[in-house]
Amino acid sequence: MNYVITIARGFGxxxxxxxARLADKLGxxxxxxxxxxxxxxxxxxxxxxxxxxxxxxxxxxLSTFMKTQSLNVEAEPVEKDFKGDDKLFHFQxxxxxxxxxxxxxxxxxxxxxxxxxxxxxVVSIYVEAPRAVCVKSIVEKxxxxxxxxxxxxxxxxxxxxxxxxxxxQGNYWTNPVNYDMTLNSDRVGRDQCVDIIYQYLRIKxxxxxxx
Numbered sequence: 001m002n003y004v005i006t007i008a009r010g011f012g013x014x015x016x017x018x019x020a021r022l023a024d025k026l027g028x029x030x031x032x033x034x035x036x037x038x039x040x041x042x043x044x045x046x047x048x049x050x051x052x053x054x055x056x057x058x059x060x061x062l063s064t065f066m067k068t069q070s071l072n073v074e075a076e077p078v079e080k081d082f083k084g085d086d087k088l089f090h091f092q093x094x095x096x097x098x099x100x101x102x103x104x105x106x107x108x109x110x111x112x113x114x115x116x117x118x119x120x121x122v123v124s125i126y127v128e129a130p131r132a133v134c135v136k137s138i139v140e141k142x143x144x145x146x147x148x149x150x151x152x153x154x155x156x157x158x159x160x161x162x163x164x165x166x167x168x169q170g171n172y173w174t175n176p177v178n179y180d181m182t183l184n185s186d187r188v189g190r191d192q193c194v195d196i197i198y199q200y201l202r203i204k205x206x207x208x209x210x211x
Contacts, residue, residue: 002104003205005197006112006124008164008173011156012134012141012149014185014193015127019108021194026201026210031099032108039091050092053085055109056159089167109160113178114168123204125197126179129186180204 005022009015016032023030031038036054040047093115099105100116113124129137131153138149164173176182181200183193201210 001121001205001209002100002102003201003209004100004104004112004116004119004122005106005201006116006122007106007108008113008124008126008160008179009108010128010134011153011160012137013127013129014137014190016108018127018185018190018193018197019106021191022197023106025194025198026104026106028104028106030106030108032110035092035095035107035110038095039088042095043088043091045088045091050088053088055111055163111164111167114164114171117178121205123181123197123201124179126174126176126182127185127193128174128182129184133186 005019007015007019009018019030019032036047036050039045039050089111092110096107096110096112096115099107100119100122113122116122116124131150134153135146135149138144138152139146142149142152144152161173165171171178181197183196185193188196198210
């Protein structure tokens with residue numbers, strides 16, 4: 001049986017790093033930016049277009065959020081009524097669904113927990129940390145000032161929240177009910193987060209399935 005781990009993360013919380021370490025421990029691929037590449041190859045649309053809307057919605061789309069009809073992520077993205085950003089999302093959703101059908105992997109962001117909801121072979125994790133810890137992480141990683149780190153965190157997390165709300169028809173990104181587990185990477189430690197998720201996988205899927 002193949003299994004999939006989705007990881008949503010606050011900016012600076014170390015979620016991407018945890019995902020990469022877990023992938024190494026499990027010996028399976030970890031996908032984030034590659035999802036955009038696969039969607040571009042599948043659709044024939046420039047990868048640059050996917051990058052522009054990566055986990056964010058453009059303002060003209062958000063302004064009409066309350067007027068939109070529910071979006072069905074199972075729908076075919078080639079339907080004529082799919083336009084612009086929504087069409088790009090559906091190509092990404094199709095890639096994510098295909099990965100969940102065919103291989104064990106980790107998928108970071110991209111509303112993957114929602115796209116793959118109710119699948120028995122999926123575990124969804126949310127990783128967060130206190131703002132001060134996230135700021136320190138961003139300062140060290142991107143070599144920016146603390147002020148700029150605060151700005152980047154606020155902006156990126158708001159983009160992700162808006163994106164998630166739009167494509168889940170009003171759900172909110174940090175809702176713990178969306179996930180199997182929510183981890184504070186500061187209190188637990190990033191290496192320990194990897195170990196906790198690993199042990200949970202073995203409990204959920206069995207020791208024979210998760211080596």
